[in-house]
Amino acid sequence: MASMEGAWRLSALEAVQQLKEGKLTPMQLVQVSRQRVEETDGALNAVPEDLRGWLQAEQQAEGLMSQGWPLSPDQAADKPPWYLYGLPVMVKDLTAVQGLKYTCGSRLYSDRVAAHDDALVAALKQAGAVIVAKTNVPEFGAGAQTWNDVYGTTRNPWDTSLTPGGSSGGSTVALAVGQAWLATGTDVGGSLRIPASFCNVVGLRPTPGLVAHDGAPASASSAVQPGELYNLAGPMARSVTDLALFLDAMTDGGARAGCTAAPDQATSSSPNPTITGAGAGAGDGAGIAVGTKPAAGRFTQAVQPGAWARLAPSLLRPAADSPPDMQQLSEGEGQ
Template identity: 40%
Template sequence: MSELLFASIEAAGYLMAKKEISPTELTALTLEHIKKNDPALQAFITVMEEEAIVQAENLEKEIQSNQLRGPLHGIPIVVKDLLQTKGVRTTCGSKVFQDWEPSDDAITVQKLKDAGAVIIGKANLHEFAMGATTENPHYGSTKNPWDLTRIPGGSSGGSAVATATGMAFGAIGTDTAGSIRLPAAMCGTVGFKPTYGLVSREGCLPFSWSLDHVGPMARTVKDTAIMLEVMKGYDSKDHSTVKRDESVIYPELQTLKGIKLGFYEPYMFSGIDENVKTVIQKAFQRLTDLGAEIVSINLPGIERALDALKTIAQAEVVSFHEPLLKRFGDLYGDDLKYRFQFGRSISATDYINAQRTRRQFITETLKQMKELDALVGPTNVQPPFEIGTMVPEQAISNMFTLGKTPLANILGFPALSVACGFTSDTLPVGLQLLGKPFSDKRVLQIGDCYEKSEKWVQALRENQRYLHAVT
């Protein structure tokens, strides 16, 4: 029965519709799995056992009355503890909000509930989503399920770990510079950052208003599409959202013939571990075998653009946290205190110039991508390092040294990370596909075709490294 916990959302939803498994059975199975394994992994801040059971019981009654809301009906999903959950504490990974119980759900949480998902709990994260490691000084450091001594990536580390280990079928994560895609890559799962404006961020505590994204995490590309289909849509409370009704559910491709992918080696392979590079090159060969054409391109101004991202993010995060720091400054972790020092030094002129640089880079990149379906490269360029080895002064650069995810945030373009193999130490590596604005469906479609040609999804079911671990 525990094998079911590693089924796809698509497969579990089919069994639910056929009444071969019930919401209460699947929820109970998931909760038991969490009790056994989360003490070692620390993927959860709050397990919503009572709430989940009530949700499951109500959803089961609907199935018994032949009412099915869709493929997510009765499926356990975890929510990054940066998004509001009505009546359930939302800590944001911080002591500042350790007792906060919001009066409303975040829009994406409400949409998933409306679609029949069972919210199983709140996932651990890097404090206030401001880091790439999910080493949390307040709620414990989340462990990588492939090596419990290593980081899972961040900031949505708990979401990735819960999904990778069968403690949830999918997760809602957030992504400001790679916080969905980096942990997905390092845990062997799938993470998708939608086009900026496709998914509402209402009810999600901000890191950087102009860079933040909310998106799905799952074990397969198809499952991320199923979740995104529910999550997307215009929201009058989030003025960044756009009115686009196109479905992201795609017809499956048997080959990638006619697909053209751009590759900018000076950026994508800079700072890359040779072991990781070998895995990525094998993935490129598989894409080529499937019929895709990978062509060299140029991305002029990329370094200035990435510096601009740092300026924008740190200026915006300080502006949000300044009132809280005045009251609760001593409750923040050391790495965040260091980040705020950097943010306070940014002038209004610096910020405006950074946004100008960003706009120029977007325009130039669109020109470079005119004949392309997507850009391709590694998600992570380094394997996850050991927990506790990073000092606060270095932590601010982790997202840029560990992976190539920030590029998609400064652009606001859709980006997918899909598992593409393992290092010699059996640590996962992620392949990243980055599309043009609102080509979310196309990016998912390409990733799905690649994923189905490999066996990496099965590896999650077979991983035994975290089972019965002693904390």
């Protein structure tokens, strides 16, 4: 087994690879996540104590490992696509996780415990995710900041006097300081994208109908309801490549909606083209379609190719090599 020291610094893709090779186990990574939360969250409040589900996560990890670890090829073949392979994941507290608090940041629901998993959470568990905790939100997700009367204020890890943005601020902060490798968010008017930009991580508002969540069954054959065009669940990660892996896990590589890969790949002989696969190889991002639509009108046709050419390199370049120094943050907290 590999050492757990520094495992929180691994990318999600690296952690999954080590899980597959048996160098790490789901139980070890649950412990890594827990230790990291305990070390860093006092100054940040990304994962309120009431929303932590360590015991439940350990039980889930034990279940995954019950037939030995790592899985044999025959065991793996019997499972649906296991994109996450036992990787711990955090879920925004606007999404139900069976057995964990489901408050939506409101006193009205401060004692509510979810009786069932949201469709998104069920999909993630099927893809091999271990849900370790819920993350803080503004009440009912209303606002581009993250505070509520139940759990208080979540702080930006780069400067604790500033907001991390919202409404997916808890998930964003958890990622930025290495409490989680992947975390979910939701987005009506920027709630995935605003906090990601405030905290130097990545958030994607996916195509409507692509990611299943309660009240929004994702299917290529079902019509997208009007409300689903605005309130969407989506992935958050520390890099574009990790985000691609997470979106594949949410959508089974596009099986639910056929939107994950670029149009030419979606019609290829491969039944389930994936974003992770589309971006593999040369590392130039060829095949990854981000926010694309057919160019309409003379102005759009003239501007769009040049705009995309300037944007693409920044999407493929890591924004920072390391998360904030938590020791410096804690020393400066009382100043």
